[in-house]
Amino acid sequence: MLSPPHQPRCLLAVALGRAGVGRGRPLPPDFVEALRAVVGAPNVSTAMAVREQHGHDESMHTCAPPDAVVWPQAVGQVQELAALCYRCRVPMVPFGTGTGLEGGVNAVQGGVCFDLSRMDAIAELSLEDFSVAVEPGVTRKALNSHLRGTGLWFPVDPGADASLCGMAATGASGTNAVRYGTMRPNVLNLRVVLPDGRLLHTAGPGRQPRKRAAGYDLTSLFVGSEGTLGFLTQATLRLHPLPEAVAVTTATFPSVRAAVACTVQVLQAAVPVARIEFLDEVMVGACSRFSGLELPAAATLLLELHGSRHSLAEQQRQEIVQLNGGSGLAWAEEPEERGRLWAMRHSAWYAALALRPGCQGYSTDVCVPISRLPDVVVETKQDLQDSGLTGPMVGHVGDGNFHCLLIFDAQDPAEAQRVHTFTQRLGRRALAAGGTCTGEHGVGLGKRALLLEELGQEGLDTLCRIKAALDPHNLMNPGKVL
Amino acid sequence: MLSPPHQPRCLLAVALGRAGVGRGRPLPPDFVEALRAVVGAPNVSTAMAVREQHGHDESMHTCAPPDAVVWPQAVGQVQELAALCYRCRVPMVPFGTGTGLEGGVNAVQGGVCFDLSRMDAIAELSLEDFSVAVEPGVTRKALNSHLRGTGLWFPVDPGADASLCGMAATGASGTNAVRYGTMRPNVLNLRVVLPDGRLLHTAGPGRQPRKRAAGYDLTSLFVGSEGTLGFLTQATLRLHPLPEAVAVTTATFPSVRAAVACTVQVLQAAVPVARIEFLDEVMVGACSRFSGLELPAAATLLLELHGSRHSLAEQQRQEIVQLNGGSGLAWAEEPEERGRLWAMRHSAWYAALALRPGCQGYSTDVCVPISRLPDVVVETKQDLQDSGLTGPMVGHVGDGNFHCLLIFDAQDPAEAQRVHTFTQRLGRRALAAGGTCTGEHGVGLGKRALLLEELGQEGLDTLCRIKAALDPHNLMNPGKVL
Numbered sequence: 001m002l003s004p005p006h007q008p009r010c011l012l013a014v015a016l017g018r019a020g021v022g023r024g025r026p027l028p029p030d031f032v033e034a035l036r037a038v039v040g041a042p043n044v045s046t047a048m049a050v051r052e053q054h055g056h057d058e059s060m061h062t063c064a065p066p067d068a069v070v071w072p073q074a075v076g077q078v079q080e081l082a083a084l085c086y087r088c089r090v091p092m093v094p095f096g097t098g099t100g101l102e103g104g105v106n107a108v109q110g111g112v113c114f115d116l117s118r119m120d121a122i123a124e125l126s127l128e129d130f131s132v133a134v135e136p137g138v139t140r141k142a143l144n145s146h147l148r149g150t151g152l153w154f155p156v157d158p159g160a161d162a163s164l165c166g167m168a169a170t171g172a173s174g175t176n177a178v179r180y181g182t183m184r185p186n187v188l189n190l191r192v193v194l195p196d197g198r199l200l201h202t203a204g205p206g207r208q209p210r211k212r213a214a215g216y217d218l219t220s221l222f223v224g225s226e227g228t229l230g231f232l233t234q235a236t237l238r239l240h241p242l243p244e245a246v247a248v249t250t251a252t253f254p255s256v257r258a259a260v261a262c263t264v265q266v267l268q269a270a271v272p273v274a275r276i277e278f279l280d281e282v283m284v285g286a287c288s289r290f291s292g293l294e295l296p297a298a299a300t301l302l303l304e305l306h307g308s309r310h311s312l313a314e315q316q317r318q319e320i321v322q323l324n325g326g327s328g329l330a331w332a333e334e335p336e337e338r339g340r341l342w343a344m345r346h347s348a349w350y351a352a353l354a355l356r357p358g359c360q361g362y363s364t365d366v367c368v369p370i371s372r373l374p375d376v377v378v379e380t381k382q383d384l385q386d387s388g389l390t391g392p393m394v395g396h397v398g399d400g401n402f403h404c405l406l407i408f409d410a411q412d413p414a415e416a417q418r419v420h421t422f423t424q425r426l427g428r429r430a431l432a433a434g435g436t437c438t439g440e441h442g443v444g445l446g447k448r449a450l451l452l453e454e455l456g457q458e459g460l461d462t463l464c465r466i467k468a469a470l471d472p473h474n475l476m477n478p479g480k481v482l
Numbered sequence: 483m484l485s486p487p488h489q490p491r492c493l494l495a496v497a498l499g500r501a502g503v504g505r506g507r508p509l510p511p512d513f514v515e516a517l518r519a520v521v522g523a524p525n526v527s528t529a530m531a532v533r534e535q536h537g538h539d540e541s542m543h544t545c546a547p548p549d550a551v552v553w554p555q556a557v558g559q560v561q562e563l564a565a566l567c568y569r570c571r572v573p574m575v576p577f578g579t580g581t582g583l584e585g586g587v588n589a590v591q592g593g594v595c596f597d598l599s600r601m602d603a604i605a606e607l608s609l610e611d612f613s614v615a616v617e618p619g620v621t622r623k624a625l626n627s628h629l630r631g632t633g634l635w636f637p638v639d640p641g642a643d644a645s646l647c648g649m650a651a652t653g654a655s656g657t658n659a660v661r662y663g664t665m666r667p668n669v670l671n672l673r674v675v676l677p678d679g680r681l682l683h684t685a686g687p688g689r690q691p692r693k694r695a696a697g698y699d700l701t702s703l704f705v706g707s708e709g710t711l712g713f714l715t716q717a718t719l720r721l722h723p724l725p726e727a728v729a730v731t732t733a734t735f736p737s738v739r740a741a742v743a744c745t746v747q748v749l750q751a752a753v754p755v756a757r758i759e760f761l762d763e764v765m766v767g768a769c770s771r772f773s774g775l776e777l778p779a780a781a782t783l784l785l786e787l788h789g790s791r792h793s794l795a796e797q798q799r800q801e802i803v804q805l806n807g808g809s810g811l812a813w814a815e816e817p818e819e820r821g822r823l824w825a826m827r828h829s830a831w832y833a834a835l836a837l838r839p840g841c842q843g844y845s846t847d848v849c850v851p852i853s854r855l856p857d858v859v860v861e862t863k864q865d866l867q868d869s870g871l872t873g874p875m876v877g878h879v880g881d882g883n884f885h886c887l888l889i890f891d892a893q894d895p896a897e898a899q900r901v902h903t904f905t906q907r908l909g910r911r912a913l914a915a916g917g918t919c920t921g922e923h924g925v926g927l928g929k930r931a932l933l934l935e936e937l938g939q940e941g942l943d944t945l946c947r948i949k950a951a952l953d954p955h956n957l958m959n960p961g962k963v964l
Contacts, residue, residue: 173695213655213920215925216706218945220702224697268723368691371610437696443696469950
């Protein structure tokens with residue numbers, strides 16, 4: 001229900017659409033044998049269970065299994081496999097941890113799923129340069145474990161323990177973006193296998209300067225390309241020093257408007273804030289019940305400050321309290337104590353699901369200018385009520401990005417339809433407010449109609465031209481984004 | 483001497499090269515009349531003095547005047563003029579303040595120079611959203627004057643009072659990048675006139691969310707495109723809160739290596755540093771003589787901290803002193819006192835020129851991983867000595883970016899040749915160290931050969947494909963970057 005029909009929306013996209021093998025068309029004869037010749041028989045599967053497991057992510061989009069799954073072990077194998085698919089015009093779909101939320105891995109035109117999870121080297125860690133290179137099998141938690149004791153960390157945290165290359169492909173961000181940025185400014189270089197099997201280093205082979213002005217920024221182009229331009233087989237990432245001190249607090253507010261006003265004040269005061277998370281009263285109520293906490297069911301902010309001990313000293317915090325206008329502030333500094341406060345936010349998804357046992361969840365992802373956030377949130381809450389939907393809200397409010405965790409009965413077509421029309425309406429509300437239909441989950445399958453509205457025809461046409469220039473036969477993850 | 487021959491280096495570029503009108507070919511009959519019909523006669527000039535004034539920037543590249551200069555007053559006029567040039571296959575060159583350093587405005591294939599300086603509106607200032615939209619005639623100093631009293635500022639500072647749209651086109655950065663980033667993360671949206679006159683908003687019309695994951699990042703693609711993909715006719719910028727407190731200090735070191743080691747320690751300690759500028763002993767000596775100061779002629783760092791009063795309190799600074807291993811630390815807090823310390827850095831270019839009165843200057847621009855910086859700087863100093871060249875060094879050392887301010891007699895072909903071979907060798911030294919040939923000045927005319935070496939054939943080919951997709955007749959600033 002959440003997947004609109006996959007019609008392309010510009011002439012180039014129509015031309016592109018024709019080039020693909022197309023869903024249901026069988027793989028060429030002996031093709032699977034040719035795959036096995038590259039990676040070895042145990043690293044190729046056409047078993048239905050395996051294909052179905054690789055035909056969906058954590059979203060509600062209908063499973064679309066690939067025709068085959070391959071597990072390359074090295075970049076050279078990815079190149080050979082891609083060249084093979086390219087020659088035979090077989091669609092290719094990159095697969096990391098499958099934790100995406102917009103159907104990015106669903107093989108809507110069939111073809112070969114490249115499961116890159118077995119390429120998991122961590123290389124070129126340089127403490128002086130604050131950089132490291134990771135292969136697609138490395139998740140953010142695995143990297144941060146690897147970094148333990150070095151004084152450095154990788155802060156981008158989308159919630160799921162996703163593959164870092166997958167996070168780059170999605171343009172992920174999450175709770176720390178207000179201080180450390182999204183994936184884009186934290187990727188220094190990408191090793192990409194192009195659709196025809198050639199190897200591209202977006203910032204040149206072996207390079208990781210902290211900044212460059214040498215030609216078009218290919219790194220930023222491939223970050224957020226959702227697997228439609230090539231395979232990200234290594235990402236060189238920018239690391240950050242661990243903060244000397246961390247302090248967490250929560251504050252409750254009489255209204256959404258008051259919570260957002262506080263956020264703006266905190267940002268304007270240049271407080272060293274790393275995370276500002278918003279939970280609406282429905283979300284806090286769900287978390288209370290789920291975790292057995294006794295939290296006031298009110299609009300709530302979780303703030304986390306990162307800095308030196310001095311910068312987070314009592315007096316500084318006192319100023320933030322004064323800025324707040326909120327109540328119920330409690331500061332936590334020790335990891336355990338901080339963890340207790342964060343537990344509420346971390347359990348949000350499961351707490352939301354527990355509101356209606358047996359139902360499924362879908363997370364919206366709009367992002368709007370902060371000045372428009374209160375109106376958009378208030379209207380959206382009214383819309384939820386009018387639509388008879390359950391949708392507690394959490395938000396990375398420092399960036400204007402918020403999610404409605406819609407909990408619905410997927411077996412009830414009427415309710416699923418209400419979810420669909422609500423999410424489209426929410427997307428358009430965000431666009432009308434100068435925002436975007438997706439802050440961090442990507443376009444995938446579900447937001448392609450909204451993307452045209454967001455960018456306009458010239459914008460979409462420009463994307464299509466770039467896609468056609470780099471993937472002329474529309475073989476890379478076809479049917480996504482465009 | 484510094485301009486290598488303008489031969490393209492990939493097949494697509496060859497094809498592109500054929501499409502242009504080509505230097506020396508006259509404008510079509512009645513073409514200038516058609517330009518006048520769009521913008522009015524007073525806003526078109528074919529006078530040689532005007533054309534020569536628009537045929538070069540502040541670099542040493544040979545002046546290449548356009549065939550005509552136009553001054554559009556509104557985006558609709560830019561569109562009409564572009565459509566006219568497109569139909570007649572006349573090259574187009576965008577012009578801002580002409581303060582570039584790599585020949586970006588030189589009309590090497592003739593055509594029409596679009597001087598955009600009279601489009602100077604500042605619009606959509608939103609204090610809550612930390613954003614503002616500026617047209618190409620707005621310089622960074624004009625914007626910061628406009629922002630006075632708002633508590634916000636735009637921190638990217640390349641030295642020159644450049645047009646902000648020009649800074650976006652170049653991918654500029656400068657002294658504050660270590661804290662606030664380069665232009666790329668500070669541009670939220672760009673209003674672009676495409677080569678055929680269509681209007682593109684890179685993040686969609688009227689949008690300025692702080693983050694987005696909606697399709698390929700067109701904003702980052704156009705930032706740093708050096709006028710080769712379209713005209714940047716408005717940039718929506720991200721503003722920052724003014725720091726509550728600013729403290730500046732200088733420290734001298736026994737060696738380059740010690741100064742860089744201090745930089746790494748400062749970065750690792752997550753000190754709230756906004757600027758870390760390096761000056762070598764030749765540069766400090768030149769500044770001393772130029773400004774009548776009495777500074778020890780030694781490797782020197784200028785550090786500027788931005789933060790809350792608490793975070794810059796005495797104890798915090800004391801820690802930085804301890805980290806330093808340097809000597810001669812003096813902290814300045816008041817604007818006047820800080821200005822005195824910065825005067826040395828701000829006068830660097832003129833102090834360098836004063837080393838050899840009557841000579842000209844050219845600034846190199848390599849950027850390398852910080853771990854490689856000491857070796858690269860030491861080797862480069864030796865190379866300067868062996869080459870018999872005068873080239874004091876300044877550097878944005880927190881990013882690994884440094885400049886040799888080469889002061890040479892342009893009338894002496896042998897010396898100009900030594901400058902050319904030195905800069906090529908320096909570029910290759912940076913590439914061998916995992917760096918880039920340009921950190922912030924761009925490729926323009928002079929670094930196209932190095933760009934191929936930096937990106938490799940696949941990288942350059944990818945740039946050429948994008949260029950061909952968006953500017954199929956190679957009319958936008960032809961002969962630059964590719």
